[in-house]
Amino acid sequence: MYIEESDKLSLYLDNIKVIKNDEEILVPIKDIHSLIVDNYKILLSVHLLNALSHANVNVVLCGVDHLPQTIFFPLFGNSNAAASLKKQLKWDGLRKKILHQEIVRRKIKHQKELLMAVDKHNPEIEILSKYEKEVELGDETNREGLAAKQYFKGLFGDEFKRFENDIINAGLNYGYAILRSQISKTLVSKGLNTTIGIFHKNPTNNFNLSDDIIEPFRPIIDYWVYKNLMEEEIFLRDHRLELINQTTKDVYFKNTRQTIFNAISMYVDSILTFLDTGDVDKLFHPEIKYDEL
Numbered sequence: 001m002y003i004e005e006s007d008k009l010s011l012y013l014d015n016i017k018v019i020k021n022d023e024e025i026l027v028p029i030k031d032i033h034s035l036i037v038d039n040y041k042i043l044l045s046v047h048l049l050n051a052l053s054h055a056n057v058n059v060v061l062c063g064v065d066h067l068p069q070t071i072f073f074p075l076f077g078n079s080n081a082a083a084s085l086k087k088q089l090k091w092d093g094l095r096k097k098i099l100h101q102e103i104v105r106r107k108i109k110h111q112k113e114l115l116m117a118v119d120k121h122n123p124e125i126e127i128l129s130k131y132e133k134e135v136e137l138g139d140e141t142n143r144e145g146l147a148a149k150q151y152f153k154g155l156f157g158d159e160f161k162r163f164e165n166d167i168i169n170a171g172l173n174y175g176y177a178i179l180r181s182q183i184s185k186t187l188v189s190k191g192l193n194t195t196i197g198i199f200h201k202n203p204t205n206n207f208n209l210s211d212d213i214i215e216p217f218r219p220i221i222d223y224w225v226y227k228n229l230m231e232e233e234i235f236l237r238d239h240r241l242e243l244i245n246q247t248t249k250d251v252y253f254k255n256t257r258q259t260i261f262n263a264i265s266m267y268v269d270s271i272l273t274f275l276d277t278g279d280v281d282k283l284f285h286p287e288i289k290y291d292e293l
Contacts, residue, residue, distance in 0.1 A: 011048040034058040058185035068177035084191030097138035100199040117290035124154030170235040175221030252287040
């Protein structure tokens, strides 16, 4: 649910009441997976925010620049949160290194397949194939970072630089932030602490674990940006809406077609099973078919 033009959002029974110019619309909270509020002037009631948090709705507030700035999720999203935290703090170091290795391999695989899907038959594809095979435990030789440089150059051109102030980066940042919020919602609902990551360990980042899980999903956003923003000059409202819609598309998990929402949940479950058992055969990753996005 994307809200841009409204005066106030409040709670009415079990509904969000959207108020604008004395008109009211009621939307059942139980029907909402994510609420994205993209207008810093909208008033939100504390009562509504608490109700959304209790229902585990993914709430994202955007700043003046329209980029997601604040994510709300419940302090205790799962009744087993305390037990999950103790287990999370004891995750085996070797298993985390194996997991990071497998995640990076899958991310590079998806990047390579995206270049192939958009007919980018250039040297970068061969380089990514090489890097995919060379990923070591814990990615100690940083094949992820090396692959990213080649991948973005192959996809967006030699002049592209990540984190520059341009429309391509605006689209990537926006799409990644929406995905990150959805992943964070899923992790909290399973009793996990998003600050405690597998590989990411930034002490100022509240979403280290989310940033681990997001990696194989990033090319879903990259694909949309490549197909829709290469010839554009300004990042518009319609672009934001379409990027949000992109995160509702389908991918494949264990050879079955799933919404990205479901695939994220199943992926987290698979990762937890691996961390519990150490059995890499029980670790499954999402598959992306770009021609179906």
